[in-house]
Amino acid sequence: MLTADTFRRGLGKGISVTWELSKIVVPVYVLVTFLKHTPALKWIAGFCEPAMRLVGLPGEASIAVVLGLFTNLYAAIGAIASLNLSPKEITIIALMLLITHSLPMETAVAQKVGVSGLFMTSVRFALSVLSGMLLNLIL
């Protein structure tokens, strides 16, 4: 049954997600924008360029990938928002990170269900790289 309460709950959840998102996206956005104004981002980008090129991403996207893998999607979103990526690059990094993210937390969850965390992590990482390479060819 749809009631006014449905709407109120949805609105409340939307606002709470936006708030949780802001608490992470804003600091990460500020940090990455800071790096962009210093030579540091160029060094990191240059170092990661060869590996990132395999999936059609520029070197600086490695910051978003590392944040997504080891912390969570919100942090990766903050970094992607600050970097100037093309729509194709954003689609590639989005699919890769959606398949594999928040590894420390999700590995723990997998282990609780009785599935090997290391096994699941390796499978997801491989799928993520594979889909990045495929999208780079298709798009």
Place this chain on the structure above:
Amino acid sequence: MLDWSSFALDAARGSALNILIMAAIIIPIMIMLEAARDMKLLDRFSRKLSPVMRIFGMSSEAAFPLLVGIFFGIGYGAGVIIEAARSGRLSWKDMFLINVFLSVCHAVIEDTALFMALGANPLVIVAGRLVMAVVITYLAGCSKFTDHYQRKKISGGRIRAG
């Protein structure tokens, strides 16, 4: 030399703009998700999906928890899975395969909305995740390893949900 004023302007303007775009997308999406939940759309959909579950080596009971995880995320999904497991409706294999599928493909509405706000193509990311999840779940469902693991789990008497 670092240009502090241009950095401060970029950081403030950019983060405010991004948060606004995300709020504009995520708030209506959350309202629609709550409406779908109250209309029990997934209950109806999961009945239609039962025959498909057999292809993956899952029971028809697994359809509902799987759909909840796909659309609403692991948080909601885990609650439904634990509930179904406690009442004995899910086998270990069901739970294992739900877990495999959801590890790649969960909370598709919310996650996709957030990346759409950044400029990603929503169709490509939803289809990409679905295809990858279907492939690995199918492989895991067919694999002898899964059956072997299931016998070991059941004889060990340690079926855990979570």
